[in-house]
Amino acid sequence: MKEVSVRTNSRIGMIDITSKIRNAVEELEIQNGVCTIYCPHTTAAITINENADPDVVSDILMKLNKLVPYQEGYSHMEGNADAHIKSTLVGCSEQVIVENGRLQLGTWQGIFFFEFDGPRNRRVWVSVR
DSSP: OEEOOOOOOOSSSEEEOOOHHHHHHHHHHHOOOEEEEEEETEEEEEEEOOSHHHHHHHHHHHHHHHHHHHHHHSSSSSSOOOHHHHHHHHOOOOEEEEETTOOOTTTTEEOOOOOOOSSEEEEEEEEEO
């Protein structure tokens, strides 16, 4: 397993971590298998989506914020209930096939880290089996 560090700079954001995950897969030196990308945080998430047009990121964040507003009279006392809900909706992990030591992503696909309660220093765990 490899640990990847992600520094976030805003309360909510979507960061392309594809190159960090590629580097971790190379360091693991496993030629064929399934790569699991896992986020061990309850107010962050992982997804795969288009990384060519930055408007996609803006649109996704806009819609998540409309679906789950920041302050909506939640019971959770820490003030980050929206972050927990968004994390649950997006999910804490993704899997990608590894063939010949390379991630098998589609032409326009990238791996993204969602921050919903930043800014923070975060971790992502990468394993290939």
